[in-house]
Amino acid sequence: MFKLPASEELTDQKLGEFLQCHNSEIMFRYRPLMDAYMTNYPIFHKTPKPDWKPDSRIAVNFAKYIVDTMNGFFIGIPIKVTSDDDKVAKYVELLDQYNDQDDNNAELSKLCDIYGKGYEMYYVDQEGNLCITYVSPIDGFMIYDDSVLERPRYFIHTYVDSDNVLHGSISDETKVRYFVLKGKIEWLDEYEKVHGFDGVPATEYRENEEEIGIFEPVLAMINIYNEAISEKANDVAYFADAYLKILGAQLTESELAQLRSNKVINFEGNYDGNLIVEFLQKPNGDTTQENLLNRLERLIFQISMVANISDENFGTSSGISLKYKLQAMSNLAKTKERKFTSGMNRRYKLLFSNPVSGMKKDDWVKLSYQFTQNFPANVLEESQIAGNLAGITSKETQLKTLSVVDNVQQELERIESEQDTEGYSTDYPTNRTIETGTAPENEIPPETIGGG
Numbered sequence: 001m002f003k004l005p006a007s008e009e010l011t012d013q014k015l016g017e018f019l020q021c022h023n024s025e026i027m028f029r030y031r032p033l034m035d036a037y038m039t040n041y042p043i044f045h046k047t048p049k050p051d052w053k054p055d056s057r058i059a060v061n062f063a064k065y066i067v068d069t070m071n072g073f074f075i076g077i078p079i080k081v082t083s084d085d086d087k088v089a090k091y092v093e094l095l096d097q098y099n100d101q102d103d104n105n106a107e108l109s110k111l112c113d114i115y116g117k118g119y120e121m122y123y124v125d126q127e128g129n130l131c132i133t134y135v136s137p138i139d140g141f142m143i144y145d146d147s148v149l150e151r152p153r154y155f156i157h158t159y160v161d162s163d164n165v166l167h168g169s170i171s172d173e174t175k176v177r178y179f180v181l182k183g184k185i186e187w188l189d190e191y192e193k194v195h196g197f198d199g200v201p202a203t204e205y206r207e208n209e210e211e212i213g214i215f216e217p218v219l220a221m222i223n224i225y226n227e228a229i230s231e232k233a234n235d236v237a238y239f240a241d242a243y244l245k246i247l248g249a250q251l252t253e254s255e256l257a258q259l260r261s262n263k264v265i266n267f268e269g270n271y272d273g274n275l276i277v278e279f280l281q282k283p284n285g286d287t288t289q290e291n292l293l294n295r296l297e298r299l300i301f302q303i304s305m306v307a308n309i310s311d312e313n314f315g316t317s318s319g320i321s322l323k324y325k326l327q328a329m330s331n332l333a334k335t336k337e338r339k340f341t342s343g344m345n346r347r348y349k350l351l352f353s354n355p356v357s358g359m360k361k362d363d364w365v366k367l368s369y370q371f372t373q374n375f376p377a378n379v380l381e382e383s384q385i386a387g388n389l390a391g392i393t394s395k396e397t398q399l400k401t402l403s404v405v406d407n408v409q410q411e412l413e414r415i416e417s418e419q420d421t422e423g424y425s426t427d428y429p430t431n432r433t434i435e436t437g438t439a440p441e442n443e444i445p446p447e448t449i450g451g452g
Contacts, residue, residue: 002381006145010154012185015170018156019181022141030115030138033213036063037114043226054237058230062222063215064307070214073326073335075109076374078102078342080400082409083366089409090357092367095351099132108134112336116211120343121157121171122201122350130351135202142204155202171201198353198361199400205343208335218300225296231443232289284421305332322376330373337371344369370400379404 002018004010035041041059049055081096083089096102104120110133111118119135121143135157139268143154158168166181176195178188195201197249207214215222301308305328324331348364351357387399397413 001139002143003146004143004152004153006147006151008076008335010143010170015156015179015185018141018143019158019168020165021106021317022156026138027050032219033216034138035116036061036215037067037218039064041226042223043230048283054234056230056233056237058105058233059226060222060229062225062300063219065310066215066218066301067110067305069309069337070113070329070332071110073329073334073374075106075370076145077117077372077403078406079105079340080370080372080406080408081194081344082368082370082396085363087364088359088366091357092348093407093409095132095357098129104132104134109340110335110427111136112205112207113214113340116208116213116216117204117206120203120205120347121155121353121433122195122197124196124354124356128356130349130354130356132351141200142200144203151252152200152202155200173199174203195356196356199350201350202345203343203350206339208339214306214332215304218304221296221300221303225293225300228289228296232286232293235286235289283334305329326375333371333373340371341369431433 002021004014007016039059039061043057043059043150046057065235079102081092083092089230108118108120115137117137119140121133121135121140123131123133125131139159140155140157140270142152143156144150153172155171157171158166160166168179169176169178174194176193180186180188297308307326307329310368344367345364348367349361352359352364366400382402382404386401389398389401395412396408399405399411405411
């Protein structure tokens with residue numbers, strides 16, 4: 001975390017130091033993490049073996065599998081933002097649709113999984129609408145004050161153009177300034193402008209308090225797994241093309257000229273006239289290799305706390321046993337949910353502070369967020385739970401239990417529009433019948449009505 005005391009201004013020298021530290025973090029931490037996600041592992045950059053030796057390079061991309069599985073579990077079902085205030089609810093719905101926010105949230109969540117954190121940046125576009133965009137930690141960073149509250153002071157966004165020149169912007173609580181790094185920082189004062197937000201127009205989202213990516217603790221094991229499975233492939237190639245051993249007969253020089261290409265080994269000796277011709281085999285370490293690969297695979301999923309849902313035994317589980325297998329991943333998702341909620345509170349607080357929104361500054365407190373973990377859905381079970389909640393909870397709470405309902409507020413409006421205003425409404429069952437010749441106790445028989 002980059003910090004600058006509240007009493008100290010951000011000078012050109014300080015900004016240069018922050019940019020240099022950020023570049024070091026990119027090179028030594030962020031790039032290896034993204035390379036792992038993109039299947040660019042160290043195994044592909046090792047020194048090549050001699051041409052006559054098998055040199056397989058295999059990478060099993062556990063990093064991408066872990067990230068995509070966790071991201072799908074956490075936010076595969078989009079976050080539902082609701083409010084009891086119709087005006088606020090409709091504006092947030094419009095804002096999210098305009099910015100394609102479901103996709104933004106998913107990409108932001110993926111950045112957090114990979115790097116341990118990600119950023120959102122806010123601005124007003126040429127049409128005068130509020131916009132939201134996600135920013136990778138490679139392309140930006142936040143500078144905080146040194147207080148316990150860690151208040152944001154500046155947000156730096158950078159990019160490198162086609163001429164390899166670094167461009168950037170710096171946003172504080174009132175304005176945005178732009179600069180170019182050409183040996184030294186050059187400010188583009190003609191582009192300076194007031195952003196209109198009540199605070200630094202950016203938000204940092206974290207995977208956890210320590211900002212650790214979800215596969216970062218197991219990256220070393222993934223690299224060892226890739227080396228082990230590559231060597232196993234080399235062994236297979238070796239056994240498929242083993243050297244021929246000839247003992248007891250001497251071959252001429254011309255016959256041995258292509259020893260490596262023909263893979264023949266010849267030794268002269270006295271073997272009682274018996275000629276030995278067989279393939280040379282090295283010791284078989286298949287059992288050891290398999291045990292290592294199986295243990296590494298098990299530890300990778302165990303330590304990352306993400307379920308291996310492709311495992312053949314996983315699909316046979318159902319009900320409560322399935323939830324137990326997903327418990328560790330669910331715990332991670334709960335931690336991430338609290339961090340995401342904090343970030344979304346700051347998002348709407350900043351957006352509502354801009355006069356363009358037309359909202360009151362404190363309207364963001366009227367919002368509530370529903371995160372739905374992407375367990376295998378049992379719609380029948382969900383509908384039974386929703387039915388059992390009738391008369392106990394509100395209709396809104398009932399609908400929140402149904403994964404088939406994307407927008408609770410819209411569903412309530414549809415129910416209301418379909419309601420027959422002249423129809424008979426009651427909480428009692430409407431299919432009651434009375435047997436002929438009998439009447440419930442204390443009920444007046446029909447024939448006595450009207451004095452009959």
